[in-house]
Amino acid sequence: MHRIKFRFSLIIYIFLLGTIYSQEQPTIMSTQTSTIEASVDITSSTSDTTMNVTTFTTETIMGMSTITSDETDEYNITINESTSTELYTTTFIPEICSPDIFNGIDVIDRNASMFIAIITYNCSLISSSDLFIFINETEIDNCNITEQFSNNSINIICSNIENNAGRNWTFTIGSKDSQNQIFLNETFTITLEPLSLQLFANISITVDENLTSAFIHIPNCHDITDLQYLIFRCNSSDISNNTLSKDCTYTCLNLIPGSNYTASFVRLPIPIADKGENNDNNTFEEETLTEIYITDLDKILNLTYQINNKTLLISFNRPRGNFDQINITCSAQDQICSKISNISTNTTTNCLTCTSILISSIEIGVRYKCQAMTIKQDFNSILSNELEIFTPLQPVSDKTCEQDRIFETSHFELDIFPQTDYLEPPIANITAIPKSSRSVIINWTVGDQNVYIKSFEVIRNISSVIHNIPSTSRTYTVSDLLPNTVYKFRVQLNANIHSVSELETVKTLES
Known part of the structure; x- marks a missing residue:
């Protein structure tokens, strides 16, 4: 061993x-x-x-x-x-993972504050727990990442994205610690949908007092999209691309009084950063919101006058812009005579050079008040300042009395009757007889037949008056009454001085 x-x-x-x-x-x-x-x-x-x-x-x-x-x-x-x-x-x-450059990022749904997208990686298997989304080195919590079990892709849902409608939103996908895979950091840009002009935009137009300019305001235009894509056109023939100012305002110039305009608030096409140039739907299409506004008619200025016998020539500065007619109205202010107090008018149609209007048949010795009016169909007429005119007096001698009387007026009339109208008229004697359930007959007599009588009036229940009964009439049938109802009547005699009869009570017949 x-x-x-x-x-x-x-x-x-x-x-x-x-x-x-x-x-x-x-x-x-x-x-x-x-x-x-x-x-x-x-x-x-x-x-x-x-x-x-x-x-x-x-x-x-x-x-x-x-x-x-x-x-x-x-x-x-x-x-x-x-x-x-x-x-x-x-x-x-370890396996190195990066997005598939051929598929890129596929946005399947989006609006102004959220999107849903799919990103395909070149890995064999992906765990969403290894990934997170950050912006400017800070992880964000309004996005959720889940893997698709059918392939090597991930779903991204980001919501509550504020103040980014119609703008690019850029984020980076990074990886946490992984034993088997390395995810390469990758930055993506999504273009969010702009807000709809029809739903979220409001055009406020204020025409200046000089009628040649208008102040435009689009409240909260920054919420719609970036200002570079927002333009305003003052009328239908305007083809300029003038953007709004930073405070969402614009000024239309060189307007013409008495005109209709159709203004346009336009959102230009917005490129979609996450779609390629060869994609047919790589922009948010242009959208337009229109608003009709008008400039009022111009006012006639500087009225002056000249009198020649009984003819009045009124001169003025013609109104600017468009109008159909100029009308001048003059009315007597210090006379009660019906012939003098009638309004004198004259009208001229629209013209380029007219600066005066001639009014004939005015009365001498009368104070007139005149006013010019600018007129156009479908527009509010505009009145000028008032012009006061004093025509010279011509004294008139009245020889109808024993002594001559001089009146400071140019015209007067006398009504002469054979009967005297200086005495107080008599009071009518009235009787009332029911004729049916719906009518009664009123009869009256007048004692002195030589007195001047202009007309009669039948007064029912104090308030209801039947006017202008001829002076020769002595009877009148009152209709449209209620059955079995008590009514009270009087008869008033009209002359230079009025007189009213005694009250007469009568009851209509039953139905």
Whole structure:
């Protein structure tokens, strides 16, 4: 029996390969080389040998290697009479995983604040527990990673992504400690869907007082997408691509008073970063929201006048922009005579050079108030400032009385009747007779037939009045009454002075 003691070293090299990323991507793993050395003591007999192996293991966590344990295992081996010392070297290389460049990232659903995507790796098997998502070296908690058991792919669901509608959202997938696989860090960019203009945009348009510019405001336009894709066009013929300012405002210039405009808030096409150039659906299509607004009619300014006999010429500064007509209205202010107080008007149609309107047949010695109006169909008419006009007085002599009287007016009329109208008129004597269940007959008489009478009125129950009964009438039938109902009537005589009869009570017949 031979007792042989010898020692050999088993050296194992493990190469952990990392991936060096661009400056924008943090490095999660670096290249590591770990050497495991084992001491083996073998005591040999003729056929059986006991081998004690002492091993030291290393552990790699986030790129740092530390010795975590050592242990001695005993093995029974059989050797020949002749013994020798052998050196064994074993190399272990873990599987390196990276995204499949041909498949890339496949976004199967998205909106303005979330997305669902599939990423295919070139590994034989993937464990989602080994992966996590981070942005700017910080792990985020609004994303969830799960593996697909049918193939070597992972599902990513990210939700509650704030303030990124219509913008690119960039993230990196990194790996935690893995015994069998190394996942190379990879950065992905997803373009989230912009908010709909039809649902989330509101156009506020305020036309300036000068009627030639308009202030535009789109509240919270930043929520829709990036400003570089948002433009405003002031009218249907505007083909410019002027973007909104940082405070979501815009100003439309060179507007024309009295005009209709159709403004357009446009979101330009947005490239989708996660789709290739050869993909037919690699952009979010352009969207437009329209708003109709108008500029009011312009006001006529600087009214002046000239009087020639009974003709009035009113001059003015014509309104700017579009209009259909200019109308001027003049009314007498200090006369109660019906012929003088009638409104005098004249109208001119739209013209390029008209700056005056002629009004004929005005009365002399009257104070007028005139106003011009700008008119266009489907627009609110605009009034000018008032113009007061004083026509010169021409005294008129009244020779109807014993002594001449001079009136400071240009026109007056006298109604002359053979009967005197200076005396107080008599009071009518009234009787009421029921005619049916729905009507009664009112009769009255007037004592003095030589008095001036203009008309009569029948008053029912104090408030209801029947007007303009001729002065020659002495009876009137009141209809549309209620059956078996008591009514009270009076008769009023109208002249220069009024008189009212005594109250007469009557009851309609039963039905």
